[in-house]
Amino acid sequence: MKYNIKHLKEGSVTSAKGFMADGVHVGLRYNKKDVGMIYSEVPAVAAAVYTLNKFIAAPNIVTKESVNAERTLQAVVVNSACANACTGKRGMDDAVIMRRLAAEKYDIPEHYVGVASTGVIGEFLNMEKIAKGIREVAPEATTEGAKSFEKAIMTTDLIEKYTGYEAEIDGVKVTIGGCCKGSGMIHPNMATMLGFITTDANVDKDALQRAFSKITDISFNQITVDGETSTNDMVLLMANGMAGNNLLSEDHPQWDVFYTMLRKTSEDLAKSIAKDGEGATKLIEVKVKGAKNDADARAISKKIVGSSLVKTAVYGNDANWGRIVSAAGHSTADIDPSKVDVILGDQYMLKNSEVQPFDEEAAKEYLKSDTVYIEVNFHLGKGEATAWGCDLTYKYIEINASYRS
Known part of the structure; x- marks a missing residue:
C-alpha cells in the first residue's frame, strides 16, 4: 500500500x-565535540533496544532503569571518547551522576533521563569534563543543534548519519527524525552503534515498544561491518505527542502510516552505518527470497553480508559467487542446495543450482559500484529479508590496529 509519506532531506532529531x-x-x-544532549519540551513515551553483549556497559544499565520506571524520557545525555564499559562500581556511579546532572539541569525526575556513551572500553570517564559539558550544552530546535549533536556522538565515523519523514495522520502533520553513530564493532543484536529517534506522534507506549522491537529486527539487527557486537549498543525512541493526533496503536486506522515511517527511518539509519563501515568503499545489500520463513531469511542474508570472504571479494571486484553460497550453506537456516538462484546485480550466477554463463567483465565493472546488490532465492517458502554490510579493506585493519593510539 502506498502512503503519502514525505522524506525529509535534512531530517534529524530536531525535526519533530x-x-x-x-x-x-x-x-x-x-578537537571534536564530545558531549551531546537531546531534550523534549514535554515528557515523551520511550522505547528502547539494547546490546546483547554480556558485558553491558554502565550507561545502558542506567538507561534501562530509567526507561523501565515509567517508559518515559525527556532528555538524553551522550558522550564520545569513552565507553564507560567494564568499569565496575565507579563506572556505574559515573553513569548515575551523568543522569542526575542532566535531570538537575532541567529540573526533571532522574528517571526521565537516558545516558549513552561510546569510545574506548575499560577507561574511566573524566567526570569533571562531563559535568562541564552538561552545564554548557544548550539544546535548540534547529538543524544546527541537531548537527552539533550528531558530531558529538561520532567516534571513527566519517560522516554524520541522519534522516526523517513526515505524513498526515488524523489531519495533522506527524514527523519522525533520527540520527545515529556507528562505523566499527558493528554486528548488532542490537553495534558500537548508538541511535536516537524522535517523533511528535501521540503513541501508546506498549504499541510503540512492540513496533520498535519488530522493526529493529529487520533494520538495525540486519547490518554488519565486522561481526563484533559492542558493549554499548543502544537505540532510543522518544514520542512526545506534540503533533496532536489521536492516540496511535495497532487499532488506529492509520497505524500503518506511522509504522512505515518508523521502519523507513530505522532502515535509513541502519544502512548509513553499514555504508560508513570502517575503511569501507561500498555498501553491500543482500536480499534473500524463498526461505522457509522470515527468520531463516534474516539469518541467511546476514551470514552472507557478514562473510569476510564475500566482503573481500566485493572489495577486489571478484565475482566469486561460490563464496555467497558457501556462506549461506553454513547459516542456521534450512535450505535445499539443489534449487538455489544467485543474482549479482542483474546477472544470474546460479539458477536452480545450475551454473549460468555470465559476462565476467560486466560483473567486474558492476562490483566497482558504490552499492552492490546480491539476491539469493531458495524456492522453499515465502520468507524474505534484507541485510546490509560493506566491503572489507586494508583501511579497516589500519584503523583498528591504531584505535587507541
Whole structure:
C-alpha cells in the first residue's frame, strides 16, 4: 500500500515538534565535540533496544532503569571518547551522576533521563569534563543543534548519519527524525552503534515498544561491518505527542502510516552505518527470497553480508559467487542446495543450482559500484529479508590496529 509519506532531506532529531539538541567540546577528544544532549519540551513515551553483549556497559544499565520506571524520557545525555564499559562500581556511579546532572539541569525526575556513551572500553570517564559539558550544552530546535549533536556522538565515523519523514495522520502533520553513530564493532543484536529517534506522534507506549522491537529486527539487527557486537549498543525512541493526533496503536486506522515511517527511518539509519563501515568503499545489500520463513531469511542474508570472504571479494571486484553460497550453506537456516538462484546485480550466477554463463567483465565493472546488490532465492517458502554490510579493506585493519593510539 502506498502512503503519502514525505522524506525529509535534512531530517534529524530536531525535526519533530518540541525536540531540541546540541553538542559541545569539553576535551574528551582533542578537537571534536564530545558531549551531546537531546531534550523534549514535554515528557515523551520511550522505547528502547539494547546490546546483547554480556558485558553491558554502565550507561545502558542506567538507561534501562530509567526507561523501565515509567517508559518515559525527556532528555538524553551522550558522550564520545569513552565507553564507560567494564568499569565496575565507579563506572556505574559515573553513569548515575551523568543522569542526575542532566535531570538537575532541567529540573526533571532522574528517571526521565537516558545516558549513552561510546569510545574506548575499560577507561574511566573524566567526570569533571562531563559535568562541564552538561552545564554548557544548550539544546535548540534547529538543524544546527541537531548537527552539533550528531558530531558529538561520532567516534571513527566519517560522516554524520541522519534522516526523517513526515505524513498526515488524523489531519495533522506527524514527523519522525533520527540520527545515529556507528562505523566499527558493528554486528548488532542490537553495534558500537548508538541511535536516537524522535517523533511528535501521540503513541501508546506498549504499541510503540512492540513496533520498535519488530522493526529493529529487520533494520538495525540486519547490518554488519565486522561481526563484533559492542558493549554499548543502544537505540532510543522518544514520542512526545506534540503533533496532536489521536492516540496511535495497532487499532488506529492509520497505524500503518506511522509504522512505515518508523521502519523507513530505522532502515535509513541502519544502512548509513553499514555504508560508513570502517575503511569501507561500498555498501553491500543482500536480499534473500524463498526461505522457509522470515527468520531463516534474516539469518541467511546476514551470514552472507557478514562473510569476510564475500566482503573481500566485493572489495577486489571478484565475482566469486561460490563464496555467497558457501556462506549461506553454513547459516542456521534450512535450505535445499539443489534449487538455489544467485543474482549479482542483474546477472544470474546460479539458477536452480545450475551454473549460468555470465559476462565476467560486466560483473567486474558492476562490483566497482558504490552499492552492490546480491539476491539469493531458495524456492522453499515465502520468507524474505534484507541485510546490509560493506566491503572489507586494508583501511579497516589500519584503523583498528591504531584505535587507541
